[in-house]
Amino acid sequence: MSEAVSSSTGYWKKNQQRLAPWLFLAPGMAMFVIYVLFPIIESIWISFHDWDGLGDKVWIGLGNYVELMGDDSFYTSLKNNVLWLVLYLLSIPAGLAVALFLNQTVTGIRLYKSLFFFPFVISQVVVGLIFTWFYAPDFGLFSKLIENLTGQQIAILADERFVTYGIIVAGLWPQTAYCMILYLTGLNNINPEQVEAARMDGAKGIKLLWYVVLPQLAPATFIAMVVTVIGSLRCFDLVSIMTSGGPYGSSQVLSYFMYEQALSEYGFRMGYGAAIAVVLFLIMMIFITLFIVRMLMQERNS
Amino acid sequence: MFPTPIQKASPFAQTAYKVVLPLALVLWLLPLIGVAITSVRPASDLAAGNYFGIPSGFGGIENYTAVFRDSPIGLYILNSFKVTIPTVIGAVALSCLTGFALAVYKFRANLLLFFMFVAGNFIPFQILMVPVRDMTLKAGLYDTTLGLVLFHVAFQTGFCTLFMRNFIKGLPFALIESARVEGVSEWRIFRYIVLPLMRPAIAALSVLVFTFVWNDYFWATVLVQGQHAMPVTAGLYSLNGQWVAAWHLVSAGSIIAALPPVAMFFLMQKHFIAGLTLGATKG
Amino acid sequence: MTFFNGLKALALSAALLSSTAFAGEIVINSDHSDPAPKKAMEELIADFQKAHPDIKVKWNNFDHEGYKAAIRNFLTADAPDVAAWYAGNRMEPFVKAGLFADVSDVWTANGLNDQLKSAASSMTIDGKKWGVPYTYYQWGIYYRKDIFEKQGITPPKTWAELLAACEKLKAAGITPFTIGTKALWPTGGWFDYLNLRVNGYEFHMDLTSGKVPYTDPRVKAVFAKWAELVKPGYFVANHAAIDWQDAVPQMVQGKAAMYLMGNFAVATMKSGGLKEEQIGFLQFPQITPNLPVAEEAPTDTFHIPAKAKNKEDAKKFLAYVASPAAQSKMNATLGQLPVNSKAEKPQDVFLKQGFEMLSGAYALAQFYDRDANAEMAKAGMEGFQEFMVKPDKADAILERLEKIRQRVHK
Numbered sequence: 001m002s003e004a005v006s007s008s009t010g011y012w013k014k015n016q017q018r019l020a021p022w023l024f025l026a027p028g029m030a031m032f033v034i035y036v037l038f039p040i041i042e043s044i045w046i047s048f049h050d051w052d053g054l055g056d057k058v059w060i061g062l063g064n065y066v067e068l069m070g071d072d073s074f075y076t077s078l079k080n081n082v083l084w085l086v087l088y089l090l091s092i093p094a095g096l097a098v099a100l101f102l103n104q105t106v107t108g109i110r111l112y113k114s115l116f117f118f119p120f121v122i123s124q125v126v127v128g129l130i131f132t133w134f135y136a137p138d139f140g141l142f143s144k145l146i147e148n149l150t151g152q153q154i155a156i157l158a159d160e161r162f163v164t165y166g167i168i169v170a171g172l173w174p175q176t177a178y179c180m181i182l183y184l185t186g187l188n189n190i191n192p193e194q195v196e197a198a199r200m201d202g203a204k205g206i207k208l209l210w211y212v213v214l215p216q217l218a219p220a221t222f223i224a225m226v227v228t229v230i231g232s233l234r235c236f237d238l239v240s241i242m243t244s245g246g247p248y249g250s251s252q253v254l255s256y257f258m259y260e261q262a263l264s265e266y267g268f269r270m271g272y273g274a275a276i277a278v279v280l281f282l283i284m285m286i287f288i289t290l291f292i293v294r295m296l297m298q299e300r301n302s
Numbered sequence: 303m304f305p306t307p308i309q310k311a312s313p314f315a316q317t318a319y320k321v322v323l324p325l326a327l328v329l330w331l332l333p334l335i336g337v338a339i340t341s342v343r344p345a346s347d348l349a350a351g352n353y354f355g356i357p358s359g360f361g362g363i364e365n366y367t368a369v370f371r372d373s374p375i376g377l378y379i380l381n382s383f384k385v386t387i388p389t390v391i392g393a394v395a396l397s398c399l400t401g402f403a404l405a406v407y408k409f410r411a412n413l414l415l416f417f418m419f420v421a422g423n424f425i426p427f428q429i430l431m432v433p434v435r436d437m438t439l440k441a442g443l444y445d446t447t448l449g450l451v452l453f454h455v456a457f458q459t460g461f462c463t464l465f466m467r468n469f470i471k472g473l474p475f476a477l478i479e480s481a482r483v484e485g486v487s488e489w490r491i492f493r494y495i496v497l498p499l500m501r502p503a504i505a506a507l508s509v510l511v512f513t514f515v516w517n518d519y520f521w522a523t524v525l526v527q528g529q530h531a532m533p534v535t536a537g538l539y540s541l542n543g544q545w546v547a548a549w550h551l552v553s554a555g556s557i558i559a560a561l562p563p564v565a566m567f568f569l570m571q572k573h574f575i576a577g578l579t580l581g582a583t584k585g
Numbered sequence: 586m587t588f589f590n591g592l593k594a595l596a597l598s599a600a601l602l603s604s605t606a607f608a609g610e611i612v613i614n615s616d617h618s619d620p621a622p623k624k625a626m627e628e629l630i631a632d633f634q635k636a637h638p639d640i641k642v643k644w645n646n647f648d649h650e651g652y653k654a655a656i657r658n659f660l661t662a663d664a665p666d667v668a669a670w671y672a673g674n675r676m677e678p679f680v681k682a683g684l685f686a687d688v689s690d691v692w693t694a695n696g697l698n699d700q701l702k703s704a705a706s707s708m709t710i711d712g713k714k715w716g717v718p719y720t721y722y723q724w725g726i727y728y729r730k731d732i733f734e735k736q737g738i739t740p741p742k743t744w745a746e747l748l749a750a751c752e753k754l755k756a757a758g759i760t761p762f763t764i765g766t767k768a769l770w771p772t773g774g775w776f777d778y779l780n781l782r783v784n785g786y787e788f789h790m791d792l793t794s795g796k797v798p799y800t801d802p803r804v805k806a807v808f809a810k811w812a813e814l815v816k817p818g819y820f821v822a823n824h825a826a827i828d829w830q831d832a833v834p835q836m837v838q839g840k841a842a843m844y845l846m847g848n849f850a851v852a853t854m855k856s857g858g859l860k861e862e863q864i865g866f867l868q869f870p871q872i873t874p875n876l877p878v879a880e881e882a883p884t885d886t887f888h889i890p891a892k893a894k895n896k897e898d899a900k901k902f903l904a905y906v907a908s909p910a911a912q913s914k915m916n917a918t919l920g921q922l923p924v925n926s927k928a929e930k931p932q933d934v935f936l937k938q939g940f941e942m943l944s945g946a947y948a949l950a951q952f953y954d955r956d957a958n959a960e961m962a963k964a965g966m967e968g969f970q971e972f973m974v975k976p977d978k979a980d981a982i983l984e985r986l987e988k989i990r991q992r993v994h995k
Contacts, residue, residue: 017407020488024403025415028396028459035456036422039433046432053436054661054682067992072985104308106320114571115327118334121567122560123517125535129542129556130333133340133549137823141336158767158826160974173333178578185579187304195304204306213304223579230424237519241539246767247825248971258428263435263524264654269960270432277428288424292417299413439662527655528614528645540648544618 040281047274054268064275073249074276077257080164081233081283084253087168088175088232092224095179096217100209102180103187113184120177128241131170132157157243160250167238167251175231179224186220187213222294229287233280254280341365341553365554373544374529375555378537382562384447385454385522385533386515390508392455393462397507398500400459401466402492406478416467423460427520430457435524447531450522454515462507465580469503470496506577509570513563534559610641611898614659615669615887616652621852625918632914633905640898660684664892666899672707672718672884673951674794674958679888680710686889686896688903689714695904700925704884707951716888717907721949722848722921723939724774724881730865732759732842740867744782744810747870751819754842761819763841764973765832772969773953773962774845777881779807782872786879786948793956795994799986808972808979810872815976825970833857845869847883851935852920866938877947883955884924964989 012019047064049057068074102113119127134142137155147153156166190213198212214221236255239245245252245260254276262273308319328335344361370376404416434453435444443449473496481491522536529537538559545551567574617626623646630642645665647655656668660679670676679685692698692714698705704718733740733750736757741747751761766772780789784803791797792804814820821835830853835841837857844850854864871878887906889899905911912923922931922940931937943949954962968982 016488018409021403021407021409021412024399024492028400028463029415031396031452031456032419032422032459034437035434035453036425036430036460037418039430039437040425042433043429043431053657054684100305101326103305104319106308106323112323112327114568116330117567118331118564121513121563122334123519123535123563125517125519125538126556126560129538129552130337133337133552134333135826137826139549141332153823155823155826158823158974181575182579185575190304208304220579226424233426236427240519240523241542246769246967246970247974248967255426255428259431259520259524262432264963268657273428274432277426277431280426281429284424284426288421291424292421295420296413296417439658442662444658444662527651527658528647530645540618540651543648543651 043274043277043281046271047278049271049274051270052268053262053270057271060271064272067272068275068279073252073257076249077252077254077276080251080253083164084168084171084232084235085229087165088171088228088235089225091172091175091179091228092221094172094176095181095224096183098176098180099183099187103184113181117177117181119174120181122174124171124174124237125241127170127174128238131166131173131238132242135166157251158247160247163243163247163251167235167242170242171231171235171238175228178227182220182224183217186217190216226291230284233284233287254283337553337556340549341557343550345548345550347550361550362554365550366558369551369554369558373541373551373555375534375537375541375558377529378532378534379558379562381447381531381537382516382533382535385450386512388451389454389458389515390511392451393458393511394504394507396455396459397462397466398497398504399492400463401470402496404463404467405470406475406496416463419460419463422457423464431524438525445526445528445531447526449525450531450533453521453525454518458511458514462511465507465577466500466503468580469500473499502573502576505570506573506580509566509574510577512566513574516563609639609895609898610643611667611895611902612643612645612665613667613669613902614645614647614652614656614665615667616647616649617669618646618649618652621849621919625915628918629906629911629915632911633902636905637898637901640901642902660890660892664890664894666889666893666895667902668888668890670716670886670888671951671955672704672716672886673955675951675955676715676886676888677710678959680715684891685715686891686893687713688716688889688900691717691900691903691907695907697907700909700927701907702926703949704924707884707949708886716886717903718884718886718924719906719912720916720919720921721882721884721924721943723943724778724845724847724883724952725869725939725942726843726845726867727836727850727854728843728865728867729836729839729859729863731863732839733865740865741870743870744872748813751814751817755817755819759839760821760835760841762814762843762845763821763832763835764824764844765827765829766824766970766973767826767828767831769963769966769970770952770954771829771832771846772966772973774847774881775811775973776807776965776969777950777953777956778845778869779810779872780804781879781881781950782869782876783807783810784873785876786950789879789950790956793953795958795961795990799983799990804983805979808976808983811972812976812979815973820973825974848921848935848939861934864935866935868942878945879948879950880943880946881952882943882946882949883952884949958993961986961990961993 046057048059048061050060050063051057098116102109102116134140135156137143137153137158142156143153154162156162194216195208195212198208203212234255235253236259239251239253239256240259243251245256258273258276258280261269261276308316311319339357342360342362342365343357344359344364347358347361400419404412438444438449438453441449443452477495478491481495486495516533517535518533519535519539522533526532526536532540538555541555542552545555613630615626617623626644626646630644634640634642652669656670659665660668661684670679676685692701697717701708701718704721705714708714708716708718728740732754736753736759738750738753739746741750754761764771764775777789780792783806788797788803792799797804821832821841824832829846829850832844833850833853834857836844837854837859851864855861868880887903889896889903893899906915907925909923909925909927909929912925913929916923916928916931920933920936922936922943923929931940950956953965957965965986968986972979972982
């Protein structure tokens with residue numbers, strides 16, 4: 001590329017400003033188009049077919065979507081996705097609480113902050129394994145606690161009443177750490193004069209937090225919302241590791257349901273899987289659009 | 303500062319804070335501590351039902367050697383590096399270019415392209431799964447680390463572009479303008495003026511992408527099947543299938559798999575957090 | 586798009602490097618990840634190379650569960666020369682999709698039609714043979730002899746005796762049956778045996794091949810029998826949370842007395858601390874009188890993918906695996922039964938009993954997840970698991986299964 005740019009022809013000199021961005025963008029965009037944009041369109045196309053990945057695709061129009069509407073697993077997944085979305089948002093206040101707790105200057109506090117952040121750094125596979133062990137009946141730490149408290153053993157991951165909550169708690173662990181770090185950075189950058197001025201006026205505690213501090217933390221809250229909403233809809237890893245959607249499909253979520261239909265040992269229903277993916281994509285698009293609109297407004301203002 | 307510094311509180315509150323702090327940490331990391339202890343428990347403890355008591359001895363060396371000796375985890379770790387390092391280089395390099403283009407030039411499609419990258423970053427993987435797998439199969443890259451690298455580079459470019467573009471926007475634009483007046487070519491402006499200033503961004507992105515890609519599990523299961531190319535996340539899950547009830551081995555394996563990103567985090571903490579919290583401070 | 590061409594060139598070189606077998610080399614993909622199968626496979630390959638020094642073997646060993654998904658990929662994308670799989674309906678989709686090669690000539694050239702006669706039908710589709718079987722094993726009820734003696738229980742032969750034994754055990758504070766249903770398939774063993782004993786082999790085969798609705802009264806009858814064990818709590822609690830291996834300690838510790846399992850479970854029971862004389866084996870009791878007695882005996886097999894590069898040498902490997910000597914040695918290590926009738930009879934006490942039982946069997950079923958269509962099997966076993974937790978939902982579960990059957994077998 002450097003050669004092309006430095007070879008100075010008259011045309012190049014004149015149009016350099018106009019052509020340069022496209023040259024800079026070309027490699028990144030090519031990759032992005034091939035691996036992201038094009039596959040989205042292809043997935044939508046595949047979702048109108050019956051295809052096992054081995055033979056030919058057969059056009060069935062809206063057949064997959066019609067079947068989806070009558071599929072109990074789809075509604076279970078959808079319900080669980082909503083649960084994930086709502087409960088996952090708890091990581092935002094939880095993260096804020098931890099951040100407030102840690103926002104002090106005592107000796108060793110830096111190390112404490114790092115260690116509190118720890119769960120976010122490790123892979124969800126490891127988090128899933130850790131919590132599976134934590135919940136395991138007979139010897140899991142958590143089951144033992146429950147058994148001592150209630151005198152009853154509860155196998156969280158085998159009980160359809162609790163299983164989704166159990167996985168969400170595992171997910172909240174790293175997510176809270178993430179939100180915590182966002183808020184810690186935010187707290188570092190709030191305007192101390194405003195806080196002091198408010199204190200002079202007699203504001204303190206919750207009131208001070210709500211009226212003076214939180215508005216200043218709005219950017220951190222926004223980012224935390226974005227990553228949490230996206231994270232909650234992506235909850236594939238934990239479900240796959242901890243339960244594979246079980247017992248009998250009760251912890252199913254759309255992202256895992258799609259994978260299972262399209263690629264698991266029991267069947268390659270690529271078309272049906274693609275249809276589930278399209279539904280998930282449309283749900284996500286609602287949020288993506290909201291985020292983009294907000295970012296666009298910021299761009300316009302700056 | 304908010305909340306009120308603890309130094310201004312009563313001596314009692316100060317002591318209480320110092321006591322509660324380590325307790326809270328232990329509680330917070332309880333599952334992890336449990337796993338760490340289990341990983342150094344002798345196998346006989348588990349058979350005897352000693353899950354929580356003091357380990358009867360130190361089985362750490364034995365467990366960790368067993369993991370490396372009896373399972374291909376060493377190979378899995380190597381594969382993870384083979385996927386992660388080229389991805390970091392590729393994604394960061396591409397996004398330096400795209401970020402520069404979107405930050406410095408004014409052209410009609412600029413914002414549109416920028417938001418395309420941003421949106422791509424948020425979409426669910428599942429919508430890409432079938433076509434990307436199919437494409438990788440057809441290209442003969444299925445079950446290779448290269449197949450994973452190419453996808454990760456493409457996908458991470460979205461996030462990295464967002465990051466780089468915002469970073470370059472924050473640089474003094476006057477530098478670029480004065481260079482243009484002197485007739486410096488656009489490539490040279492990028493190479494010799496902007497790129498040197500991007501070092502902190504490159505460092506931050508490298509650590510972040512390293513962690514994201516190292517911890518990826520979904521694509522590792524979709525694009526790879528055999529041991530020879532399997533990264534450690536997917537490998538650990540398949541080992542979990544073999545080590546049923548052998549929690550001392552599962553724990554040791556988990557710790558091994560978690561170590562590289564953890565080390566990366568502690569070594570490059572400042573960059574890591576700077577990268578992660580981009581946008582959390584300014585409106 | 587030049588980028589894509591570059592990608593192709595890269596791909597080509599990667600493909601050349603990755604798995605192309607040279608002449609005289611065969612690539613074997615298999616799922617022998619557990620310790621005993623792994624050892625058996627290592628020995629087999631070493632012996633094969635001694636017999637054929639000119640052929641180099643490259644072996645890719647897969648995780649047992651992951652393999653089932655992986656095989657669909659590599660058969661189309663990157664075929665090895667030999668692949669391990671299962672007999673019966675489980676191999677049918679690959680045969681129908683033209684992914685397995687016809688190996689009838691290996692059978693005729695090596696006299697296998699005679700020696701492997703017992704498994705011939707389960708390897709035949711459209712009159713051709715599609716692989717060779719190398720091992721099979723019995724299923725049945727493994728029980729704690731010492732507990733039975735202590736409680737004064739004689740091994741039950743009929744359903745009524747089984748229920749009486751369960752009642753007695755339960756009263757003594759011992760859960761009659763242990764099971765771990767997290768991986769779903771252990772529930773298939775229960776369904777198969779109950780169906781084989783209530784309705785017989787022919788009905789079972791009709792059901793698993795999709796010819797009979799799941800809402801048929803005969804299927805409901807199976808669930809009714811099953812409920813007689815589920816409702817009084819004759820299975821361990823929390824079985825949906827654990828894998829089959831995790832269920833073994835319950836039996837080792839004497840908290841449970843019986844386990845319906847394949848013979849491979851004996852090794853796990855022994856390594857868990859049970860002595861051989863503590864373990865007994867009994868045939869699944871009779872339910873409907875005078876029904877010809879069929880048994881469950883899954884057969885494991887080797888196949889040559891249609892896209893294999895070195896079929897010549899792969900056939901030599903198949904012939905070798907089918908031979909009496911290879912099967913004797915391999916099954917001694919596996920702790921399972923050789924399919925070849927000329928192979929040495931097993932010495933192991935459980936295998937002896939299994940061999941006798943299977944030799945006298947009216948017919949052999951492969952296993953629910955091998956006899957039924959894969960997608961149906963998954964839904965079915967999920968239903969069985971749900972039933973074992975919520976027996977009252979039997980009708981709703983069967984209706985759901987029927988809906989899926991109608992879609993799968995349209």
